[in-house]
Amino acid sequence: MIKRYHPPAPPAARVLANSSVAEADKKQLQAMLENSDPVLLFASLRAAQEELGRQVDRRGVNQKLEEPVVVDLQRFARKFKGGLEEWRDKTNASATLSTDQTLAQKTQHV
Known part of the structure; x- marks a missing residue:
């Protein structure tokens, strides 16, 4: 070329x-x-x-200032932890299900 x-x-x-x-x-x-x-x-x-x-x-000269948002970190952590545990349960269940399906497919081919 x-x-x-x-x-x-x-x-x-x-x-x-x-x-x-x-x-x-x-x-x-x-x-x-x-x-x-x-x-x-x-x-x-x-x-x-x-x-x-x-x-x-x-920019922002004529805007009124808003109160800062207060975040309850303890509440957030509890919600996050609960959601994380729920996600882990779902992924573990799907991983177990897919492993069981794989084993079933292998035994059918034998």
Whole structure:
């Protein structure tokens, strides 16, 4: 396998060089490229970033503070332990059942 690489080109130049793209689309893209100003684009991106930063800084200013949630750790531990024991019982029962089924299948084939 031989890898062939094309010289690096911006995406717009690749679109313009592609023969499957319609001429009308190529003309529209060319007009966009001629009218675009990278400095103005950069400035508008910076302005959008500044506005986003201001919105993030104001986040939560007008919200009322809620009381912290108090968690009863003893109750949680009891529930968790009960659920864990129930899960262990279920998995042990299914493991025993699958072992019994495997043994039954082996004895049928003998």
